[in-house]
Amino acid sequence: MAVKKKLGALLAIVPLALGLAACGGNDTPSGPETKDGKTVVKIAIAKEMEVNKVLKEEAAKQDIDIEYKELDNYTEANPQLTQGQVDLNWFQHISYLANYNVDNDDDLQIVGPTAIFPMGLYSKNHKSVDEIPEGGKIAIPNDAVNEARAINVLKSAGLLKLKSDTLQPTENDVDKDNSKVNVTAVEANQTVASMSSVDGSVVNNDFLDDANLDPKNALFQDDASQDSALPYVNLFVAQKGQEDNETYKKIIDIYRSQPVQDAQQKSSKNTAVVVDTDVQKLRDVQKKLEDENKDKEKDK
Known part of the structure; x- marks a missing residue:
């Protein structure tokens, strides 16, 4: 949903308290903090894996200190992002994001893609x-x-x-x-x-x-190569207004580096299909899915 984990798990109904909190985030997200000469980026994940560890190691070489927040329930990841408790999250695909935004009147945005994991x-x-x-x-x-x-x-x-x-x-x-x-x-x-x-x-x-x-x-x-698979591209996601943050885009580049990709394949039993599709095309898919979901809501 891809995915990143638990993109393939249940699309649970977000509790009302979380849904309300998701609508009350920061009006002007500030982006990552700087500490001891390094940029600190807090990322919410659903499950610690080897690929997370290697991304952190490779980012440190470029003075980016990644701090992971592993969540007991992956449905917390989007509300915590909106509330500013984390800078990014890394667990969902476009279809999940589009459903979440519409269901919670939120506007979280795609920073960049990671991979598709075939179903x-x-x-x-x-x-x-x-x-x-x-x-x-x-x-x-x-x-x-x-x-x-x-x-x-x-x-x-x-x-x-x-x-x-x-x-x-x-x-x-x-x-x-x-x-x-x-x-x-x-x-x-x-x-x-x-x-x-x-x-x-x-x-x-x-x-x-x-x-x-x-x-x-x-x-x-x-088939991960088909446009029909685009809704299931897994993502790094940020608050609206931070999707083009230069540090976050650098993390996308680091994710595509060979050490991280080797770890990604190991974590996914060699099923991950790395995605380098232009991010605007992915954002267009997000908008299309959100529009479809809004139309469905009107028809209910």
Whole structure:
């Protein structure tokens, strides 16, 4: 959501207190502090990984002192950014950000991309997409963002069709009469737990280790090179007005350095697809998704 972690976890409903706090951030964000000759950048993350450690080490060589704030609940990351408790966060993809901004009347912005982490279809009962029977049952994550992505994975695999063209389909958009499989939406972690009782599960990268799944054994994965994957580009995100901060842009450059990329591949079991798409194109995708979400709200 990609992702960064837990971009593939549940798109939880942010508690009301957090939602209200997210709307009351600083009017004029000040950017990072300077201490002992170094620029201090506080970054909220959902899970400490090797790639975080290496980014910090490489940034220190350029007099940037990164301080990570690992959160118990990743849904805190955006409110804490708005409140100015951190300078950046690094856990979400564009689709998650767009949903959050609309749901919370916020305006957090993309600093730059990191990577896409393909979402895959896995099965303990079949060895190929062709083996999945007519009327087969597929488990998918039930949160709005990852449900849409999982449905698009199954569509690309030729297992289902949609009633109409939409970037963010739900179960209601599935053309059941003309689809080969039936989808069952479950909690994201249950896509793994239910694998023995279904024909397949679309599983977020976050949960591959839980099931000892090798990404190489996916029956099908979404194609990170396609424009349809852009909503799932993972990001560094800042407050509105700080998205073009020079220090933050330097962190994007450091992320793309070879030592950090080697660590990223290790952390992701070599599934990370590094993204160097122009940031304005990504911001355009963010705006398009936010506009779609606003239209959906009006139709309710």
